[in-house]
Amino acid sequence: xxxxxxxxxxxxxxxxxxxxxxxxxxxxxxxxxxxxxxxxxxxxxxxxxxxxxxxxxxxxxxxxxxxxxxxxxxxxxxxxxxxxxxxxxxxxxxxxxxxxxxxxxxxxxxxxxxxxxxxxxxxxxxxxxxxxxxxxxxxxxxxxxxxxxxxxxxxxxxxxxxxxxxxxxxxxxxxxxxxxxxxxxxxxxxxxxxxxxxxxxxxxxxxxxxxxxxxxxxxxxxxxxxxxxxxxxxxxxxxxxxxxxxxxxxxxxxxxxxxxxxxxxxxxxxxxxxxxxxxxxxxxxxxxxxxxxxxxxxxxxxxxxxxxxxxxxxxxxxxxxxxxxxxxxxxxxxxxxxxxxxxxxxxxxxxxxxxxxxxxxxxxxxxxxxxxxxxxxxxxxxxxxxxxxxxxxxxxxxxxxxxxxxxxxxxxxxxxxxxxxxxxxxxxxxxxxxxxxxxxxxxxxxxxxxxxxxxxxxxxxxxxxxxxxxxxxxxxxxxxxxxxxxxxxxxxxxxxxxxxxxxxxxxxxxxxxxxxxxxxxxxxxxxxxxxxxxxxxxxxxxxxxxxxxxxxxxxxxxxxxxxxxxxxxxxxxxxxxxxxxxxxxxxxxxxxxxxxxxxxxxxxxxxxxxxxxxxxxxxxxxxxxxxxxxxxxxxxxxxxxxxxxxxxxxxxxxxxxxxxxxxxxxxxxxxxxxxxxxxxxxxxxxxxxxxxxxxxxxxxxxxxxxxxxxxxxxxxxxxxx
Numbered sequence: 001x002x003x004x005x006x007x008x009x010x011x012x013x014x015x016x017x018x019x020x021x022x023x024x025x026x027x028x029x030x031x032x033x034x035x036x037x038x039x040x041x042x043x044x045x046x047x048x049x050x051x052x053x054x055x056x057x058x059x060x061x062x063x064x065x066x067x068x069x070x071x072x073x074x075x076x077x078x079x080x081x082x083x084x085x086x087x088x089x090x091x092x093x094x095x096x097x098x099x100x101x102x103x104x105x106x107x108x109x110x111x112x113x114x115x116x117x118x119x120x121x122x123x124x125x126x127x128x129x130x131x132x133x134x135x136x137x138x139x140x141x142x143x144x145x146x147x148x149x150x151x152x153x154x155x156x157x158x159x160x161x162x163x164x165x166x167x168x169x170x171x172x173x174x175x176x177x178x179x180x181x182x183x184x185x186x187x188x189x190x191x192x193x194x195x196x197x198x199x200x201x202x203x204x205x206x207x208x209x210x211x212x213x214x215x216x217x218x219x220x221x222x223x224x225x226x227x228x229x230x231x232x233x234x235x236x237x238x239x240x241x242x243x244x245x246x247x248x249x250x251x252x253x254x255x256x257x258x259x260x261x262x263x264x265x266x267x268x269x270x271x272x273x274x275x276x277x278x279x280x281x282x283x284x285x286x287x288x289x290x291x292x293x294x295x296x297x298x299x300x301x302x303x304x305x306x307x308x309x310x311x312x313x314x315x316x317x318x319x320x321x322x323x324x325x326x327x328x329x330x331x332x333x334x335x336x337x338x339x340x341x342x343x344x345x346x347x348x349x350x351x352x353x354x355x356x357x358x359x360x361x362x363x364x365x366x367x368x369x370x371x372x373x374x375x376x377x378x379x380x381x382x383x384x385x386x387x388x389x390x391x392x393x394x395x396x397x398x399x400x401x402x403x404x405x406x407x408x409x410x411x412x413x414x415x416x417x418x419x420x421x422x423x424x425x426x427x428x429x430x431x432x433x434x435x436x437x438x439x440x441x442x443x444x445x446x447x448x449x450x451x452x453x454x455x456x457x458x459x460x461x462x463x464x465x466x467x468x469x470x471x472x473x474x475x476x477x478x479x480x481x482x483x484x485x486x487x488x489x490x491x492x493x494x495x496x497x498x499x500x501x502x503x504x505x506x507x508x509x510x511x512x513x514x515x516x517x518x519x520x521x522x523x524x525x526x527x528x529x530x531x532x533x534x535x536x537x538x539x540x541x542x543x544x545x546x547x548x549x550x551x552x553x554x555x556x557x558x559x560x561x562x563x564x565x566x567x568x569x570x571x572x573x574x575x576x577x578x579x580x581x582x583x584x585x586x587x588x589x590x591x592x593x594x595x596x597x598x599x600x601x602x603x604x605x606x607x608x609x610x611x612x613x614x615x616x617x618x619x620x621x622x623x624x625x626x627x628x629x630x631x632x633x634x635x636x637x638x639x640x641x642x643x644x645x646x647x648x649x650x651x652x653x654x655x656x657x658x659x660x661x662x663x664x665x666x667x668x669x670x671x672x673x674x675x676x677x678x679x680x681x682x683x684x685x686x687x688x689x690x691x692x693x694x695x696x697x698x699x700x701x702x703x704x705x706x707x708x709x710x711x712x713x714x715x716x717x718x719x720x721x
Contacts, residue, residue, distance in 0.1 A: 016217065018045040023220060023245065026080075032222075032245045033083045036076060036125050039241035046210045048226070049237045051128035059105040063098045065126040072096045072129040075104045076240075077112045081119035083242075088115035094129060101126070130239050133232030134189060134199055138207055140170055140215030140224040142246065143523050146479035148219075150212035152180040154189070155228040167526040169483065170212035176530065177208035183526070190231070197233035204231050207238070222246040253478050258458060264385045265459035268355040268451075269396045269441060271330035272301045274403065275322050275353070277344050278335035279305030281313045286359060287335035289405035290393065291316075297402035297410060304329065323351045331355045333393065333403050338362030341389070342374050349382025357403055358388030364447050365390050376449050387451045391444030392422045398440060398465045413438015414467030415546045416460045418453065420445050420500075424472045424539065431543045436690075440465040445473075452477050454485040461489035470496040470546035472539070483531040490532035494549045494713040497533050498542040499524050532716030534709050541705065548694045548706040553668035554714045557634035559585035560707070562608035563623050564639030565615065565646075569676060570608035572700040573637050580708025582635075584608075591630060598622040613641045620646060621654050628662045628669060635670045635711075637704060640684075642677020648684035651675075656691035663692070670694075670710055672703035 022038050034042065040050050052069050055078060056062035066073045077090030085091050089111030092104035105124050112121055137155035142148055150172050153165030166183040168176045181190055181201060192198035207229065215224055225242040274294060280287035287307075291314055294303050304325045305313040312318055319325050322332055322344070332348045334341055338360045348356055356379070363372040372389065379386045387394065393404030402408045409429055415437060419425040425444050432439055440463060443456060453471050460466045469489065476482050486495050501521065528535050534549075536542035560582050564570040577584055587595070587607050595605040598619055604610040609627075611619050620640075627636045640651050659671055673688060673695035675681035681697040688695035696702040714720045 015045045018042070019214070019218060023218065026245060027220075029080065031080045032247060033080065034243040034245070035078050035080055035122060036241065037078060037122075039243045042214070042243060043226075043238060043241045046214045048207060048210055048214075048241075049235070050241060051130050051237060051239060053125055053127040055123045056105065056126050057123040059102045062101050062105040062124055062126050066095070066098065066101045069126060069128050073101065074127045074129050074239075075101065075108055076125045076127065077108050078122045078125050079112060079116075079119045080122070082112060082116055083244075088112050090115075127239070130230045130237050133230040133235075133237075134196075135228035136190075136199075136204070136231050137165065137225070137227040138204075138211050138229050138238070139226060140211055140221075142215075142222050142250070143479070143520075145476050145520070146483070146523060146527050147250075148212070148215045149523055149527065150177075150180075150208055150215065152177075152208055153184050154186050165522070167523050168212070168530055169480070169527060171216040172209055172212040174205055174209055177205045177212070180208060181205065199231040200233060200236055203236040204229075207236050219250045220246050253481070255478070255481060261455050261458045262462060264354055265451075265455055267330040268357075268385065268387065269459060269463070270399055271355075271401070273304065273325075273327065273329045273331075274299065274301060274401075275304040275306050275319075275325055275329045275332045275348075276335060277306045277322055277332055277348070279307050279310075279313050279318065280335075281310065285335075286405040288314075290333055290335050290359070290403060293402040293404060293408050297408050298400040299402070300400060301330075302327070306332075322347050322353065325351070329353045331357060331403070333357040333359065334389075335359050335405070338368065338371060338389070342371070342378060345375060345378045345384065346382070349378060349384055352382075353384060355385050355387065357391070357393060358386055358446075358449070359391055359393055359405065360388075361390040363389045363449070372447060372449050379450055385451050385455075386449050388444070388446040389449060390422075391446035392425050394441065394443040395439070396441050397438075404444075409433060409439070409442065411436060411438045412465075413440065414465065414550050415439050416441045416443075416456075416463070416466045416469045417471070417546060418443045418445055418456055418469075419472040420448070420474045421472065422446070427539060428472075428543065431547075435547055437543075437547045448477055452482075454478065454481040457482065457485040457489055457495065461485065461492065466493065467550040468494045468496065468546055470498075470536075470542050472498045472500070472542065474500045479527065483527060486528075486531040486533050490713070491717045494545075494709075495531075495533045496536055496542055496545045496549070496709070497528055498536045498539060499528070532713070534712050534716075536709075544702060544706060545709045548689075549710055549713065551689065551692055551694055552670040552672070552706070552710045553663075554717075554719050555634045555670050555711060557720070558583045558711075559632060559634045560637060561585050561587070561627055561633045561635070562637045562639065563611065563620075563627055564608050564641075565611055565613045565620070565643075566639055566641035566676065567604070567608075567610050567612075569639035569641065569674060569700055570610050573639050573674060573704060574608060576701050576704035577637065580704055580711075582704070582708055582711060585633060588632070591632065594626055594630075595623060598626070608639070613643055614645055617646045617650050617654055620651060621658065624655060624658050628658060628667060628671075633669070635707060636672075637707065638671065638673040639700070640673060640675045640677070640681070642675070642681055648675060648677055648680040649687065652684035652687045652695075655693055656688055659693055660691065670707055672707045674700045674703050 054065040074093040135155040139151045148170035149167045150170045164184045223244040226238040229238045278287040279291045305318040307318045310318040332353045397412045460469045592605045599611045603612045685695040
């Protein structure tokens, strides 16, 4: 074992030295792109197979190389100054004779000199023509949010036409790399279609892993582009290797330890003492609203108004400076104009206050970057965590803490919500109030000068009061830190993200196919999914997921059964099930017969189970009971149609009673319901929601979308395959 480890270590050292030497040579010449032979040496060091090839300086050399390699061959210009060879007319393929090779060599050199008269031409690469197999692309790019990511998709001319590419963090392990093969829209092509053999999946997975390792091992590599890669049934070969170097070394992001984050966030979310800097006795002032919310909200800790001239505000002793406040202060809430914040923040630092909640606007969001950077520097100097600036404040309901100038909210529950935007924050608040959603916290993040989503997610993962975390974000400061926090959270509770800016993807210039395809949103979408995060398509969905996911138990399997009183609803519910990646159960004969005993002859068993609309409550009860009782059924989708035979509240009461009965017996299955009818169905839905059945009026899409989100979380959490 020791000898094997020593041998592996030597091989890795040689590999690293080989790549480092190639990169150093390119750097010494001031180049940001490797030549094709250099790229091949780097690829070879990492075990990436490339075609047989050689460098020709003359037409005679090219013919000799072609004879040795074997026809047909491809010719490609080799120049450190010509990155896009095709644009320069520097590529010829399928050359089948010495005459064709000689003519192509002369044409390529002539065309390259015309394209870029000052370019250095090292020669022409003569390369074995790889034929057969599926053309794919494997690459890596340095994403500004997530750092190195690896990409995979259809290659050749299809890469630009279809953009069918998926991404993972680099380095990728084998399971992640293997998942990429099934994540593109054209995944079936890789499995073999119309008589074509499937590709060598193990070899392709290995190529993705090796490419990702190369990118991760060398931060100075900006992009890797293997396109096309020919993936056949028995081999995988990268026909073209393009490697670009970064213009400047990557900036190391400072990171705090998990223990440091938890210590600070604990004092922020569960403070014993709060100071309001800029407290005011004048109604309409932010400082007055914050102080009044803290007092009226019943915060049991100490509340200290800070004002340079007042002695008493709202019946509380006021202090000229936060340094005059007796004892320790856990949180200082700032409600003063932006230009006054730095000096007051330094006072808080000298006092030893660990958290500053910066409500004022007028910082980076208005172009005042230097002012915001000053706050960050003060925070770092005094070890103060900064929430904001430019926020509405925050709510920590289990602490009766309402540190905001907005309307108060005190309905306790298990959902934690955050937002970068004040407007979205108020939408969250209004939704929570309208639906009676209990929350553990609502937090504004604003400019995220310091505290961001991964800090809060690290805390909420440990918070016993929080069952689900939902976050609106416009960007992530440190995508890898967020992914790490999400991966630690998801096994225990769902994380829902609404990422704004979906339509602005892919607008940056790039030097390779991989770079051009790595639009911001495409990378966000795949990496968030890799982290196990549930991405909500819109604000309404984020709020509904946050409200509903804690209500539903985790499913134990994939079999979903629809029981409906209306055939039309059953069809729409079935469509929604497929759209959300769920599986309608194939009903076995004995279960089909069991359902048929309870429905009229003109109804329909199978799946959906259509009991028809005129059936009494007993039919609903019998079929739902059977669905809950049979262990082969893992989730129920109910479609109710309002009739006088079975009124909405009768349906709601019997459904809630059955679910409660089975839960008391230890049988918990997710049950969602779509209620169609007059306005009475709204009250019935609210009744069901309060009792653990996710129900919506007038829609077949919402309940199934929530069920689909629960299934996505269950898979990410390892509760389902």
